[in-house]
Amino acid sequence: MTHSDGVPMPLSLSADGPLAGAVTVPGDKSISHRSLMLGALAVGETIITGLLQGEDVLATAAAMRAMGADIVRGEDGRWHVHGVGVGGLLQPLVALDMGNSGTSTRLLMGLVASHPITATFIGDASLSRRPMGRVIDPLGQMGANITASPGGRLPLMMTGACPAVPLRYVLPVASAQVKSAVLLAGLNTPGDTVVVEPVPTRDHSERMLAGFGAHLTVEAAPEGRIITVRGEAQLRPQTLTVPGDPSSAAFPMVAALVVPGSDIRISNVGLNPTRAGLIDVLRAMGADITLHDLRDVGGEPVADLHVRHAPLTGIEVPPEMVPSMVDEFPILFVAAAFAQGRTIMRGLEELRVKESDRIAAMASGLSAIGVMTQELADGMIITGTGGEAIAGGATVPAHLDHRIAMSLAIAGLHARAPVIVDDARPIATSFPGFVAMMERLGARRQGPAAVH
Structure with a gap:
């Protein structure tokens, strides 16, 4: 059975206080x-x-x-x-x-x-x-x-x-x-x-x-x-170790940046330079992300990340950064929702033909929970709250897209009313332990069980 079969499983996450702890993310x-x-x-x-x-x-x-x-x-x-x-x-x-x-x-x-x-x-x-x-x-x-x-x-x-x-x-x-x-x-x-x-x-x-x-x-x-x-x-057979997926690490990383007081560590994250654009963009916005124990695993650069809550400021994301973080834009949209001022993101045409139209899906989802968005043909402009909680208070569709589901769930961590993702089953395609990991960091799942 695929995740698109059967009964939808709603998901809502909240944070009653700072996120804290050390976690690992699934293999890349x-x-x-x-x-x-x-x-x-x-x-x-x-x-x-x-x-x-x-x-x-x-x-x-x-x-x-x-x-x-x-x-x-x-x-x-x-x-x-x-x-x-x-x-x-x-x-x-x-x-x-x-x-x-x-x-x-x-x-x-x-x-x-x-x-x-x-x-x-x-x-x-x-x-x-x-x-x-x-x-x-x-x-x-x-x-x-x-x-x-x-x-x-x-x-x-x-x-x-x-x-x-x-x-x-x-x-x-x-x-x-x-x-x-x-x-x-x-x-x-x-x-x-x-x-x-x-x-x-x-x-x-x-x-x-x-x-x-x-x-x-x-x-x-x-x-x-x-x-x-x-x-x-x-080809010769190999003995390989798969580093942690930076696309999966993006979710707890942004969660810690937007939930006040948070302080977390994420171990064994792959930092291939063709994949690590999100960290550079978040740092340009003011993120507090420190790399520890830089090392090589199976020919890929790897490090442990120390992420602490920090005030973010909107920027214009250079279009040349897109290939190195194309899968991370849905969660970057969430970070932008809590930044001070406008974040402008262009050159994202590729997002239109992912598991969903990720520009349209995130624009409508964020708008429904009180975020000021302007959808562009090739991207989005988001005006953030300056760190204040968003309104929340809506059920938002995941569009059968694992990254949309996780991104909108993270947005609900700092909201005045619950954000309910209509169906969390697609998360199992890339991050089966997502909810359990967020709970270990201190998030609280509201409503029916979704993804373990």
Whole structure:
């Protein structure tokens, strides 16, 4: 059963006093997806510690099993992946159910594109509304045969090309998922597959491909980052530790900044520079965030965060920051709601085609609970309270979107009347322990139980 089935589960959080304590957040979702996929393409056993066990990542694991990989979770929590080798994916006997995961869908399409198999991709109602055309185009150029539903959406059937045609592809939009799909397709494509990235995006795929032994180069050029992967690769199994997801850490971090008197620590947070834009933006607004014990875990920079309540001031967020924090804008909107003055955020067109239209969803949700918002075609302007509690007192829709649900729940922590999120079940896609973590920090759940 996916989170979109069954009876909605409302959620309302409040804070009777400061948040305090030390918590960890789930493993990074982007790295978790890629570790399963690349482990399944290596020959031998890959061992993964700290894998996120949300619904999205479990959908990736199920899909790789359906294509021949042996993937099991040990009693100690470590995951063991016995791969089939590049070129060794098997014909799946069932449709690949991606649930709510756009990342799983787009990256797995890249894998299938250069293997001689046919796969059908299906998903829940939210995922089935999301366009796949930006991946269909380059993979079609490489030779894959793709039949999609109207608008380039799921359900979708793909037959891979073998051999696929190597491609030099200039990304028309900043998208780590499109870049990764093309690079993954290139693993089983003769010759060199090249992606030109005019605007840098998260680089987990490049780091992990190199770590698994792919012949990959990255060079800077006037046109952008040029990433080249040599095909017919032989990947080596790895022992990996997945750092904490910075996108998940964003929720307790902003909660501590807006609830007066709060003082918390968040351990083992990944700080890949292509993902850490939110911390820079919050600091520019006056946030008190200190990094401790900076270290390297599995090729990724990691630190512990010490976050204390601080008065925030509205700023104009530089558009060039967007790729490094695109998933964090819903919770940044919440921080802006409590800042002094206006926060102006533009260049966010990508948010229109996420699990929901995140600009429209957050603008309507925040307006309903008393926040002054101005929705723009490519962003939002928010006039904050200067640290005062917002009005609250409304039920707001999550739109089947985990980040909308968590962001609006955090907004309710400093509200004069309850903020009720209509359905918290989507949170399980990325952060199954969200409510329990917030309760450990001192938040109080009101009303029916939602996500444990």
